[in-house]
Amino acid sequence: MGTVVIKKYANRRLYNTATSSYVTLDDLAQMVRQGIEFTVHDAKSNDDLTRQILTQIIFEQENRGEALLPVQFLRQLIGYYGDNMQAVLPSYLEMSLDHFTRQQDDLRQQFTKAFAQTPGGNIMEEAVRQNMAIFERTMRMFPGFGYNAAAPADAPAPAASEGQTESKNDDLNEMRRQMDAMREQLDRLSKSSGS
Numbered sequence: 001m002g003t004v005v006i007k008k009y010a011n012r013r014l015y016n017t018a019t020s021s022y023v024t025l026d027d028l029a030q031m032v033r034q035g036i037e038f039t040v041h042d043a044k045s046n047d048d049l050t051r052q053i054l055t056q057i058i059f060e061q062e063n064r065g066e067a068l069l070p071v072q073f074l075r076q077l078i079g080y081y082g083d084n085m086q087a088v089l090p091s092y093l094e095m096s097l098d099h100f101t102r103q104q105d106d107l108r109q110q111f112t113k114a115f116a117q118t119p120g121g122n123i124m125e126e127a128v129r130q131n132m133a134i135f136e137r138t139m140r141m142f143p144g145f146g147y148n149a150a151a152p153a154d155a156p157a158p159a160a161s162e163g164q165t166e167s168k169n170d171d172l173n174e175m176r177r178q179m180d181a182m183r184e185q186l187d188r189l190s191k192s193s194g195s
Helices: 025-035 050-063 072-079 089-115 121-140 160-195
Strands: 004-006 014-016 022-023 038-042
Touching: 014 025, 025 038, 025 050, 038 050, 089 121
Parallel strands: 004 038
Antiparallel strands: 004 014, 014 022
16 A cells, blocks of 8 residues: 545544545554555645654644653754754654654564564564663763763763653653562563573
């Protein structure tokens, strides 16, 4: 199946030319999740509105409380508009997400192998370590994410409200707990597959 053409009419309705039916932003979000490629064009002028519609979908998802984009990321992203890095950032983000997706697929395959009790628990643990290392290196390239590894040790820490600090600590503790549980499970799988 090729790229589906969606037409946007003046009344703001979206029309799927492949199914000959009107669709909503939720329908388009579902198409994205299913891997169906589509473009959105203005029905009258034929202008490409794909980027605008995809941005609208993200806005709708974020408004429903399905927050995926950290506030600091959004601030930093806005800061790049008009900056010298604006031309480079889109391809960098696309490459990073593509790499993250490939790592996620590899990780799923390793989980499948590990839970099928085949040898490979150590491979899985190594994949997790590599993924985390790549993620941390990527995040350090954008200091606004809170990965201030380049900051001098004696530099003052940015001021944070008590609620923000507690929330970050809770998130960090939860992440540590989950990582510890995963390590224990990997150890058990590795021992059982080695015996």
